[in-house]
Amino acid sequence: MKTALVTGANKGIGFETAKQLLQQGFYVYIGCRDLEKGMQAVARLNTEGLNQVEAVQLDVTDQLSVAAARAAIGRKAGCLDVLINNAGISGGAPYTAIAASPEQFLAVFNTNVIGVARVTQAFLDLMQKAAHPRIVNVSSSVGSLTLQSDPAWPAYDYGKYAAYGASKAALNMYTVHLAYELRNTPFKVNAVCPGYTKTDFTGNNGGDVATAGRRIVKYALIDENGPNGRFFSEETHPGSGEIPW
Template identity: 45%
Template sequence: MSERTIALVTGANKGIGLEIAAGLGALGWSVGVGARDEQRREDAVAKLRAAGVDAFGVPLDVTDDASVAAAASLVEERAGRLDVLVNNAGIAGAWPDEPSAVTPENLRAVVETNVIGVVRVTNAMLPLLRRSAHPRIVNQSSHVASLTLQTTPGADLGGVSGAYSPSKTFLNAVTVQYAKELAGTPVKINLACPGYVATELNGFHGTSTPADGAKTAVRLATLPDDGPSGGLFDDAGPVPW
């Protein structure tokens, strides 16, 4: 069994996920780069290794049961346990995204990745996380998931969203239920809001960098044993639900 802290970051081949992997790797951790695209995954691992990170590739499609099961087996064979899981993989879906324009197919696709994919990966990795002394799960949420912010007059959340935003609200709700189930165990699970980050997901229109967007997830991945669980956070602290 590896003595290094072992982390797995989904959607880690680019953008915020790659920067989360870099941030955790800078701590001396061994970091699994979870990604579907083989070439992008290999390129990300090479980039991280060039920066001194103990990175390894994990073929992972969060929408596929067999792929997720194989990823869990790979992590178990490599390390015997998992200390930190960062569920970062997500999609924006098709645009326009107004509720009146969203198709059932698009809504299903977004929920399949952003919610069901998180549940699928989390459940597959929980047995390995339970072998860790300080297990942490971080789910990548968004300020647009907050019903409080969405109903605040004048709040600028980037327009109306019929699929992406509700999928993140759904993820928040599921994460709260995980926190309730895991209460009394060493497993802590929280949600990170990275902010409006310039990534492929938004056509690089964001106002902050992927490195900035990774900070909250890295902090939640390194929480002390008396840290919170079941919360929604950004760099400034708790975000209203």
């Protein structure tokens, strides 16, 4: 049975992604800062007959927490096939480049960029044991420098979240470098925007969470001919889904 780890998976898009991976036959580890909330998420999945799942305490901003999660999963799983780096924060208001505080920028980057690097590096050796390892970094179209600087883009006048957008642009660059460094291996590494989705993160505005989950899971399931080191947003670009960096 293939295994997957989804960070920030006790609710929202992360929870839905975990659910859909379970439906695809994976054994899924739900990573969450609050283990009790993770266990509640597992219980909800169990009520739907999805039992190959367990919660793991995992704070992506805490090296000791990440190391403990790696050790716990390593004791139970011979390898890790899929890593979904989903955990992320917006940083909160004020959102503008002029008003957002340095502390906001530090907090957002610590979770959305450094946290991804921390988790990826910790689990890379376990993933190297998988036949077809896949990494999906959950990004956002607001991290596209090309789109954000294009006055013709529909979100040009309202999609300005300085700390969050900057962190996702940095995450995209990390994705490019990671994919490059793993280019001659079985790994596939991509950045995926799930779209503006109705969750706590958006104040319950946006599209349905099932669609967002499918957009992520799609790139966890790609075969050896699938893309590597690319950026996808099916909401922004229906069809191929690929959008500019």
